[in-house]
Amino acid sequence: AEQPLAVQIFFFSFGPFGEHTVNASWVAVQEMKKLGLGNNVDLHVHEVPVEYQKVQSLVPSLWKQFHPRLIVHVGVSGMATTVTLEKCGRNHGYKGLDNSSFCPDSQCCIVGGPDCINSVIDMESVCKRVTATAGLGVAVTVSKDAGRYLCDFTYYTSLYLSRGRSAFIHVPPLGKPYSGEELGRALQAIIREMLELLDQAEDQIHCQQHIH
Secondary structure: OOOOOOEEEEEEEEOOEOOEOOOHHHHHHHHHHHHOOOOOEEEEEEEEOOOHHHHHHHHHHHHHHHOOOEEEEEEEOOOOOOEEEEOEEEOEOOOOOOOOOOOOOOOEOOOOOOOEEEOOOOHHHHHHHHHOOOOOOOOEEEEOOOOOOHHHHHHHHHHHHHOOOEEEEEEOOOOOOOOHHHHHHHHHHHHHHHHHHHHHHHHHHHHHHOOO
16 A cells, blocks of 8 residues: 655644643643654644734744644643533634733734634544544543633634634643543544544535635
């Protein structure tokens, strides 16, 4: 059989903020990186400051430079008790101050952009397939609201730039209830399923390109 071409995947995980002096999302992504996704997957991992302006410069510059197959964002949610797959990003309603006490005057991601952008990846399908993975031991759920803070802001920006070829995964804080290793294994299983489903979504991506 022919060897598949290397797949570039960019992981964006957030740094410390508020009560999260150690961000579980960064720990989870590091653990997932140790496990790897196979020889044909080229992983790039970036820690993102919890600042709107840094997101507005970093995400577009990396997208334009590399045009990766998939951009995956991982963030921590203090309210989460499961690993949560976010279906969409939203453009408006950003009122919370970031780590530098800044908030966009427009309170939106992209002025003139659509209110909501869905990922081309069917998160319900990913959830079902990962949940059926024997021995994973981590609960996975799906959400339609990424929270209107830096997680949601970053996700929408990425969805807009990638024509939907992005994903966002929320993880709970470490030990509530999962360890970094458990979260890393869950991310590995989730990304593998996403890559499989992304093949099926290519036609939809081509359709969305005509919208922008």
